[in-house]
Amino acid sequence: xxxPSLRITSVLYQNDMAAALRGLRSLAHSASLAREAGVISExxxxxGDSSPSPLMDAAAxxxxxxxxxxxxxxxxxxxxxxxxxxxxxxxxxxxxxAEDLWLVMNPDVVAHPRLASxxxxxxGEGVGITEARQLPLEHPKVYDARTGDTSWASxxxxxxxxxLREKLGGFDSETFFLYCDxxxxxxxxxxxGWRVVYCPDARVFHDKRVDDGGGVAASSTEHxxxxxxxxLLRWKWSRDDLLEQQIRRFSISPSEAHRRALEEFRHRRDAxxxxxxxxxxxxxxxxxxxxxxxxxx
Amino acid sequence: MTKGSSVPAATAxxxxxxxxxxxxxxxxxxxxxxxxxxxxxxxxVGCGYGAIAEAVRDxxxxxxxxxxxxxxxxxxxxxxxxxxxxxLEDATQLRAAVERVVDAPVxxxxxxDTLEHVVDGDALxxxxxxxxxxxxxxxxxxxxxxxxxxxxxxxLLTGRWEMTETGLLDxxxxxxxxxxxxxxxxxxxxxxxxxxxxxxLHVSDQHFPADLVTLAATPLAEVLRTAQALTTxxxxxxxxxxxxxxxxxxxxxxxxxxxxxLSVLIRTQGKRLAPLEDALLCLAAQTDQxxxxxxxxxxxxEKQRERIEAAVAAYPPAFTEKIRLxxxxxxxxxxxxxxxxxHGRGDYVAVLDDDDIVMAHxxxxxxxxxxxxxxxxxxxxxxxxxxxxxxxxQGVPSVLTEKAIAHVWQRDFSMLxxxxxxxxxxxxxxxxxxxxRDxxxxxxxxxxxxxxxxxxIRVGIWCGVSASPEVTSLYRHWxxxxxxxxxxxxxxxxxxxxxxxxxGSRPMVLDREGAGELGRLSAEVLRLREENGRLxxxxxxxxxxxxxxxxxxxxxxxxxxxxxxxxxxxxxSGRA
Numbered sequence: 001x002x003x004p005s006l007r008i009t010s011v012l013y014q015n016d017m018a019a020a021l022r023g024l025r026s027l028a029h030s031a032s033l034a035r036e037a038g039v040i041s042e043x044x045x046x047x048g049d050s051s052p053s054p055l056m057d058a059a060a061x062x063x064x065x066x067x068x069x070x071x072x073x074x075x076x077x078x079x080x081x082x083x084x085x086x087x088x089x090x091x092x093x094x095x096x097x098a099e100d101l102w103l104v105m106n107p108d109v110v111a112h113p114r115l116a117s118x119x120x121x122x123x124g125e126g127v128g129i130t131e132a133r134q135l136p137l138e139h140p141k142v143y144d145a146r147t148g149d150t151s152w153a154s155x156x157x158x159x160x161x162x163x164l165r166e167k168l169g170g171f172d173s174e175t176f177f178l179y180c181d182x183x184x185x186x187x188x189x190x191x192x193g194w195r196v197v198y199c200p201d202a203r204v205f206h207d208k209r210v211d212d213g214g215g216v217a218a219s220s221t222e223h224x225x226x227x228x229x230x231x232l233l234r235w236k237w238s239r240d241d242l243l244e245q246q247i248r249r250f251s252i253s254p255s256e257a258h259r260r261a262l263e264e265f266r267h268r269r270d271a272x273x274x275x276x277x278x279x280x281x282x283x284x285x286x287x288x289x290x291x292x293x294x295x296x297x
Numbered sequence: 298m299t300k301g302s303s304v305p306a307a308t309a310x311x312x313x314x315x316x317x318x319x320x321x322x323x324x325x326x327x328x329x330x331x332x333x334x335x336x337x338x339x340x341x342v343g344c345g346y347g348a349i350a351e352a353v354r355d356x357x358x359x360x361x362x363x364x365x366x367x368x369x370x371x372x373x374x375x376x377x378x379x380x381x382x383x384x385l386e387d388a389t390q391l392r393a394a395v396e397r398v399v400d401a402p403v404x405x406x407x408x409x410d411t412l413e414h415v416v417d418g419d420a421l422x423x424x425x426x427x428x429x430x431x432x433x434x435x436x437x438x439x440x441x442x443x444x445x446x447x448x449x450x451x452x453l454l455t456g457r458w459e460m461t462e463t464g465l466l467d468x469x470x471x472x473x474x475x476x477x478x479x480x481x482x483x484x485x486x487x488x489x490x491x492x493x494x495x496x497x498l499h500v501s502d503q504h505f506p507a508d509l510v511t512l513a514a515t516p517l518a519e520v521l522r523t524a525q526a527l528t529t530x531x532x533x534x535x536x537x538x539x540x541x542x543x544x545x546x547x548x549x550x551x552x553x554x555x556x557x558x559l560s561v562l563i564r565t566q567g568k569r570l571a572p573l574e575d576a577l578l579c580l581a582a583q584t585d586q587x588x589x590x591x592x593x594x595x596x597x598x599e600k601q602r603e604r605i606e607a608a609v610a611a612y613p614p615a616f617t618e619k620i621r622l623x624x625x626x627x628x629x630x631x632x633x634x635x636x637x638x639x640h641g642r643g644d645y646v647a648v649l650d651d652d653d654i655v656m657a658h659x660x661x662x663x664x665x666x667x668x669x670x671x672x673x674x675x676x677x678x679x680x681x682x683x684x685x686x687x688x689x690x691q692g693v694p695s696v697l698t699e700k701a702i703a704h705v706w707q708r709d710f711s712m713l714x715x716x717x718x719x720x721x722x723x724x725x726x727x728x729x730x731x732x733x734r735d736x737x738x739x740x741x742x743x744x745x746x747x748x749x750x751x752x753x754i755r756v757g758i759w760c761g762v763s764a765s766p767e768v769t770s771l772y773r774h775w776x777x778x779x780x781x782x783x784x785x786x787x788x789x790x791x792x793x794x795x796x797x798x799x800x801g802s803r804p805m806v807l808d809r810e811g812a813g814e815l816g817r818l819s820a821e822v823l824r825l826r827e828e829n830g831r832l833x834x835x836x837x838x839x840x841x842x843x844x845x846x847x848x849x850x851x852x853x854x855x856x857x858x859x860x861x862x863x864x865x866x867x868x869x870s871g872r873a
Contacts (some may be wrong), residue, residue, distance in 0.1 A: 113613075135582075137553070138697075138698035145690065148690030201689045209681055214680055
């Protein structure tokens, strides 16, 4: 069987370009090593930009293409002229893709040289997604120590198949703007009978910082979209019981993010813009505490 | 001795010195006797009254003195020694004088307390080098006053530079030497040092006035003495007594350029490749790439080394060129750090174990702190992760973080609290290279544990600390194999005692923040003592009160009841 081809996609939004370029170079290098090892046949890097103004001009794109040419077959840059969010941006960059595999990446990452090889290597038969281990803060969701099976894969760095992307339509960008698009996609992949597998040997550095209390530092925007996505995910995956709980909680919460998220949810519901529902028998989705998998504590 | 042309003849007699067993001349003769070549003559350049002449003769060698002071030369001649007159500022005069008196192979050349009187000392040293080369590389033994003697340094701090008729600051000296200056001058004139017998004086002729605040038995003087003892081994040297032979002339050392900001020392035994790979990726992802990595392979076997090399080689050249693999043999777990300190080129030195990981702004935050307060030790906050080694579902050795963050170490750094206990894992620290270069500090290899705390204190109290509240690194607590588990409790306690003794054995310097904190802590201690006294008084009042004494039988009965209930419950649970 010939080695598969790979498309890597990454969506920028007002990033520090020095850091973003470091990440893109590392991805190209990782793809190059995978090609040299015969794990993949070829690779392309597609960069999307949701920023109000393009972060790269034509000369910068050309310079990057020239720099990465020895490592990767093709480098494309597309300014969206709109903020499509992570789900919309990733979908746009993977529309009609010809490559066999799709590597979804955050822009604030640095890939280990063997990242691509490890993720592709773990994408065995019946596996729909492989997920990398993040550094410096490993995601706390549990996985099966023997098989690697896990509830969902983080869109920070996940590898999936073109056939699944086509069949499922990629991320649900109509519903999810910034968060839970990866949880939802993972669950739809599992709902379709495929496995989601965690791959600790596939390393990716994700630039997360720790706040004073030892938690992961997050902005107010992140709080808002996370709260909004939480409500929508409970709706979509047919957990009315948990949705009601969350609505009650948000309705008395002092948090501005919670109040706005609840308003938006109600607005969508009233306008009939909530998504179709999945998993009525609760076989796939996992809601554990406020999380979407059992977490290590 | 008169010294070349610059010394007025009328003052020459003051340099008449006798030979004593413990003296600079004894040190000179030690080197002459140890290093002289096959030959017959010792030429004493700038000989004055020839303090070593008889001692040279006693070695079975012929003494010849060269000077411009006629009285001194006449005195030598009277004592039966050969002489020649020459002005040492004039190389041709010196050469002619040597040709006049040297009629046999030269065993050694001496030049005692002379170079500091000669304006063009380099020319004189160059001429002597040629003389030595013409005579079978005869060694040159010199004695030179040390202007870095601690008495002079202490006085200079109070604005005193007091020249005297003779001595360390003889008013006729025209050039001044410290150990480094002497090394530079000798190197550039083509001399290579082969022996040293420096003459030390705890109290020099410059030790006046004795009640000067920087000389007397004051804490200030003690701090200065301690600091100087750390920065140089020559603080008590009165005269450098050194032996040289001709070598290759080397230009003055140019300041090193192109050095990285940070040298990252990673010690590894090659046993934990998966965590090491994590650490390398974290470094590759740094937002500030102004660093080098020294991978210190301690007692690493060939196969393990190959695996480490492969892990490094997988990265692009822009990263691999930052990394040097250095083999370290022998010693304990601190040996690699000292080797790394020797090899590091950065302005700062940071230490990562091969299982620590760092956030993207680890170097960036250190760099910002160093720009704000250059030369200080740098400190960022560390968080703990509970971690264990696993074999991944794909069958590869890997790592599992049990909990994202288990604990965050002291956020607002306090040097004083660090004197009591260590609140800073070493991955949150960067040490200024100057602490190693100037203070000669090293990691104490005799400490089996807590060596990082010891280093923190020693660097922190002299260099100060610039701290950030940012969490920039993660210290991994492994489920097994951690230091706390692998070292006996007694070892930890013994190391604690050693460090505590060190803290109490020398003066320390507090910066403004530290001094302010000390004041606040002292006030707090006084307040707590007072409160404790009040509570003790209150307790005594209660315990001796009539009501307490009267109710004693009731308390005894209640206690007996509780005990009986407990016995009953125990008996019931035993039956079940």
